[in-house]
Amino acid sequence: MTLASDLTSPSTEPSVIVVTEGSRQHEASSDDNESSSWNGLVSPAEGGVWPRPVPQRSIAEERLHRRRKLAGAYRIFAKLGLAEGLSGHITARDPELPDHFWVNRFGLDFSRITVSNLLLVNSQGKIVEGQPPLNTSAFAIHSRIHAARPDVIGAAHTHSPYGRALAALGEPLHPISQDVCSFYQHQAVFGEYNGAVVTEDEGQKIADALGPHKLVILRNHGLLTVGASVEAAAYRFIAAERAAHTQLVAAAAGPLRLLDHRTASYTAGQGGRDNDGARWAFDALYEIIVEEQPDLLD
Ligand SMILES: [Zn+2]
Secondary structure, rough: OOOEEEEOOOOOOOOOOOOOOOOOOOOOOOOOOOHHHHHHOOOHHOOOOOOOOOOOOHHHHHHHHHHHHHHHHHHHHHHHHHHOOOOOOEEOOOOOOOOOEOOOOOOOOHOOOOOHOOEEOOOOOOOEEOOOOOOHHHHHHHHHHHOOOHHHHHHHHEEHHHHHHHHHOOOOOOOOOHHHHOHHHHHHHOOOOOOOOHHHHHHHHHHHHHHHHHHHHEOOOOOEEEEEEEEHHHHHHHHHHHHHHHHOOOOOOOOOOOOOOOHHHHHHHHHHHOOHHHHHHHHHHHHHHHHHHHHHHO
């Protein structure tokens, strides 16, 4: 049973007109070492340094940093309309206890999440800090992803509108614009849906489908993104949601003009794949949300 599509042959669903882009293969390499290509986009004359240095932090400082960014991510998702009812979860791996992660309390609207009402959950699904309840699906999915991908610090999944629409088609994101090239050959499609995810076995299927990638499109369900930081995972989700929107609008208007493999790869290599680029993009949004909603830091 193949769970992850390698996206080699876009379908021709009647509702979406797609130009065949030919055979491609996934690159097995991680995107973590591609940041040097950003040098061309950051002007040295303006004092540009890339990648931006990450300050040294103690365990306690790093934990607080991740919790703040996580609470900020929930607020940003709420502001952008990416949440749906009780569904959705963004997680941050704990810096001291790597098999534990921080997550939202089930039933608390994303717009009400703060640093202090996040839950710390262990590898058995027990809440070791914070007030219950815990979303069963959050544990079933994220525990398997954090276990399968030691490089992943943050993971994001919600039932966002355009992500769901794309997932309904079972389509990948096609290389049709500069922005979406960040996902070129770094995405997968989980090609089955078996109801709400409440078991670790089903979560493991999603982790397997994600593989080494940054995005997995869960058919008939929604999007899930990961990153080497909470910031990267969250921004990638926002970017994937917008890319899904763009693709659906463009496909409804006419045949898509796909970038060729060489151009899409080159554009992706200019920094769009990079964890640091996504982190920087998130921080621009985080700065605003903290100004607008400073209580998220409570
Ligand atoms: Zn879901």
